[in-house]
Amino acid sequence: MKKKITIMMAAILALSTFAGCRGTDESSVTTDGSTSMEKVIGALGEAFQNDTGISFTYNPTGSGSGIKAVQEGRCDIGLSSRELKEEERESGLSGTVLAYDGIAIIVNPENPVADLSLEEIAKIYTGEITNWDDVGGSDAEIVLIGREAGSGTRDGFESITSTEDMCRYRQELTSTGDVITTVSKNPNAIGYASVASVKDAVKAVTVDGVAPTEANIKDGSYVVQRPFVLVTKNNTPLGDAAFKFFTYVTSAEANEIISAAGVVPAN
Amino acid sequence: MKRNQALEKVIHGVFLLLGLIAVGCVLLITVYLVISGIPAIREIGIIDFLFGREWASTAAEPKYGILPFILTSVYGTAGAIVIGVPVGFMTAVYISKLASFKVRAVMQSAVSLLAGIPSVVYGLVGMLVLVPGIRKIFDVPDGASLLAAIIVLAIMILPSIIKMSITALDAVPKEYEDASLALGATPIETYFKVSVPAAKSGIAAAVVLGVGRAIGEAMAVMMVAGNVPNMPTSLFQSVRFLTTAVSSEMAYSSGLQRQALFSIALVLFLFIMLINAALNFFLKREKE
Numbered sequence: 001m002k003k004k005i006t007i008m009m010a011a012i013l014a015l016s017t018f019a020g021c022r023g024t025d026e027s028s029v030t031t032d033g034s035t036s037m038e039k040v041i042g043a044l045g046e047a048f049q050n051d052t053g054i055s056f057t058y059n060p061t062g063s064g065s066g067i068k069a070v071q072e073g074r075c076d077i078g079l080s081s082r083e084l085k086e087e088e089r090e091s092g093l094s095g096t097v098l099a100y101d102g103i104a105i106i107v108n109p110e111n112p113v114a115d116l117s118l119e120e121i122a123k124i125y126t127g128e129i130t131n132w133d134d135v136g137g138s139d140a141e142i143v144l145i146g147r148e149a150g151s152g153t154r155d156g157f158e159s160i161t162s163t164e165d166m167c168r169y170r171q172e173l174t175s176t177g178d179v180i181t182t183v184s185k186n187p188n189a190i191g192y193a194s195v196a197s198v199k200d201a202v203k204a205v206t207v208d209g210v211a212p213t214e215a216n217i218k219d220g221s222y223v224v225q226r227p228f229v230l231v232t233k234n235n236t237p238l239g240d241a242a243f244k245f246f247t248y249v250t251s252a253e254a255n256e257i258i259s260a261a262g263v264v265p266a267n
Numbered sequence: 268m269k270r271n272q273a274l275e276k277v278i279h280g281v282f283l284l285l286g287l288i289a290v291g292c293v294l295l296i297t298v299y300l301v302i303s304g305i306p307a308i309r310e311i312g313i314i315d316f317l318f319g320r321e322w323a324s325t326a327a328e329p330k331y332g333i334l335p336f337i338l339t340s341v342y343g344t345a346g347a348i349v350i351g352v353p354v355g356f357m358t359a360v361y362i363s364k365l366a367s368f369k370v371r372a373v374m375q376s377a378v379s380l381l382a383g384i385p386s387v388v389y390g391l392v393g394m395l396v397l398v399p400g401i402r403k404i405f406d407v408p409d410g411a412s413l414l415a416a417i418i419v420l421a422i423m424i425l426p427s428i429i430k431m432s433i434t435a436l437d438a439v440p441k442e443y444e445d446a447s448l449a450l451g452a453t454p455i456e457t458y459f460k461v462s463v464p465a466a467k468s469g470i471a472a473a474v475v476l477g478v479g480r481a482i483g484e485a486m487a488v489m490m491v492a493g494n495v496p497n498m499p500t501s502l503f504q505s506v507r508f509l510t511t512a513v514s515s516e517m518a519y520s521s522g523l524q525r526q527a528l529f530s531i532a533l534v535l536f537l538f539i540m541l542i543n544a545a546l547n548f549f550l551k552r553e554k555e
Contacts, residue, residue, distance in 0.1 A: 141408040148516055148519075149519075152519075169495050170493060170495065172493070174514075174515045178394075185395065
């Protein structure tokens with residue numbers, strides 16, 4: 001009896017290792033890449049799975065490894081939260097923008113500062129500018145509010161302002177809501193949050209004179225933003241299931257789900 | 268008769284099974300924590316891990332030193348005890364010995380209510396009232412700090428300290444107090460020189476229970492402490508506790524970072540085991 005169980009377990013284990021390799025199966029869609037896209041791609045995948053019954057998997061590994069994975073054929077669609085580089089395009093990959101992730105820079109409504117340049121924002125977060133006086137505000141120390149390590153918003157903000165690992169946060173909070181509440185309670189605080197979740201309790205400053213509206217994010221004039229890109233191979237056509245998924249997420253009917261995930265749909 | 272015995276056995280079995288569920292859970296968690304906590308400590312090196320002063324888990328060159336978290340947890344808990352124990356202890360003496368029957372009933376239910384408030388509510392009130400309050404009163408740029416966490420923790424441990432101390436004080440035989448009063452001591456003298464010493468191991472157990480509660484709290488602390496992995500060198504600094512170090516990064520972590528978070532959990536677990544051992548020690552002494 002015991003022997004039988006052992007053999008069965010071994011068989012199941014052996015099978016499950018095979019299951020891991022079925023990258024480009026017809027009846028499933030595999031995606032791999034950006035951890036920042038987890039929320040939006042997760043919501044889309046779930047809706048797609050419910051509608052069509054085709055199984056969907058997402059492997060959060062980071063933009064770089066997602067692009068590599070699609071190049072090597074280990075997944076159907078790669079996910080990247082930055083534009084493809086020139087050499088990546090030349091190697092036979094193409095990117096389709098799924099959505100734009102706009103990040104609003106928020107301050108307390110009492111704060112007189114209404115506009116900051118991207119450079120000023122970077123200097124504030126790296127501790128070069130520490131007083132609101134230096135950017136046209138009142139004489140008070142700037143309190144930097146940010147997100148926890150690993151958060152997609154933090155990753156996005158730091159990569160756009162090129163302040164990776166250099167931010168001198170006063171508080172690292174674990175949700176957008178906490179950031180907004182904290183900024184709304186401290187007149188000297190500055191924080192960042194995805195544009196969709198900004199409420200009246202805080203003021204979103206204009207960056208280089210451009211307000212973080214959906215239109216400005218879409219046409220690229222608001223700079224604190226990054227694209228969420230679906231990466232595919234030029235010369236190999238997508239499998240049936242993957243093609244269905246691709247058309248589904250880039251169609252207008254997916255826009256509602258994309259907006260609900262807090263980003264601006266591109267199509 | 269035989270049927271009764273069989274039924275007895277079945278019920279015995281059911282109870283045994285239910286009891287084993289609890290024991291099994293503890294065993295499972297312990298084994299899991301040890302297994303998943305050891306690899307990162309091995310890879311980072313136990314000295315670098317426990318005594319490293321810098322934590323930057325997602326940097327290009329990650330650093331995994333948890334000394335700031337350990338010190339913050341120790342300081343935060345100590346601070347909560349320094350504030351919470353005198354308040355809780357005095358309250359317990361008042362409720363147990365001095366209060367009239369009506370006052371006692373009202374205060375006891377208030378204390379029970381305090382124990383029932385979810386920690387996220389403490390955190391929220393702390394975030395909306397305490398943190399801005401500290402900023403204004405002490406004129407610091409931001410109120411989210413070690414001090415805010417200490418105050419929230421001090422309030423959160425009050426119910427356990429008060430309830431346990433009351434139980435210990437109530438258990439002091441009335442004859443002791445009567446004897447003291449008959450010898451001419453005032454009631455207050457009697458309570459502090461006779462009742463409290465007689466209940467001291469119960470009160471010590473209450474303090475240890477408070478320590479356990481404070482060191483294990485995550486949610487409320489996360490909302491008021493600021494969560495930046497600084498060394499706790501000032502009361503007004505933004506700090507991260509052992510508990511919040513695990514919970515704030517767990518959601519997005521991967522690879523060595525995730526393993527290191529399990530290692531932090533293991534360290535926290537060891538702390539709590541130590542505290543439990545101390546608690547058992549005091550409780551046993553009280554029985555004797």
